[in-house]
Amino acid sequence: xxxxxxxxxxxxxxxxxxxxxxxxxxxxxxxxxxxxxxxxxxxxxxxxxxxxxxxxxxxxxxxxxxxxxxxxxxxxxxxxxxxxxxxxxxxxxxxxxxxxxxxxxxxxxxxxxxxxxxxxxxxxxxxxxxxxxxxxxxxxxxxxxxxx
Numbered sequence: 001x002x003x004x005x006x007x008x009x010x011x012x013x014x015x016x017x018x019x020x021x022x023x024x025x026x027x028x029x030x031x032x033x034x035x036x037x038x039x040x041x042x043x044x045x046x047x048x049x050x051x052x053x054x055x056x057x058x059x060x061x062x063x064x065x066x067x068x069x070x071x072x073x074x075x076x077x078x079x080x081x082x083x084x085x086x087x088x089x090x091x092x093x094x095x096x097x098x099x100x101x102x103x104x105x106x107x108x109x110x111x112x113x114x115x116x117x118x119x120x121x122x123x124x125x126x127x128x129x130x131x132x133x134x135x136x137x138x139x140x141x142x143x144x145x146x147x148x
Contacts, residue, residue, distance in 0.1 A: 053118065057142060060115045060123045067091060067113070068127070068135065075133040083129065084109050099128070106131060110138070120145055 067090065074086045084096045087109065094113045101107040108130040115123040126139035 053121075056118045057121070057123070060117045064113070064115055064123060064125055064140070068125075071111070071127070071129075072133075072135065075129065075135075080106075080131065080133075087111055087129075117142055 070090055071087055074090065075083060078086050084098055088094055088096050091113060093115070094111060096112075097110045099107045099110055108128055111125075111127040111129065113125045115125070117123050121142050122145055123142050124139055125137075128136040128138050130136070
């Protein structure tokens, strides 16, 4: 009789270890699947924010390009003496400064404009227009609203 008891005792230990390993594997796989889901959700949110930021930047960039095109049209249709006034009137958030050379002659106009990209960023544009009506881009960059 003692032999039968030891036989059933050994058999129950074998089943117990198998059950523990199975339960451990299920818990491990469940933990990894939850971590995968959390990581995927985070990546989706990050991708969505990136798409929004990129879309808003290129919308502001397109608006700026159209504005530069409008300035080119103004330069072609107006006399040089009216350029500064016409450019300032082309948009609400434009500032101009007439530049003079060392001998006191008219050298050109520096034009500054800031376009809002989103609630955190601005698109800063600085142009120089020489006496021939050539437009030179001095600055075209995004910056933080707090940094500008």
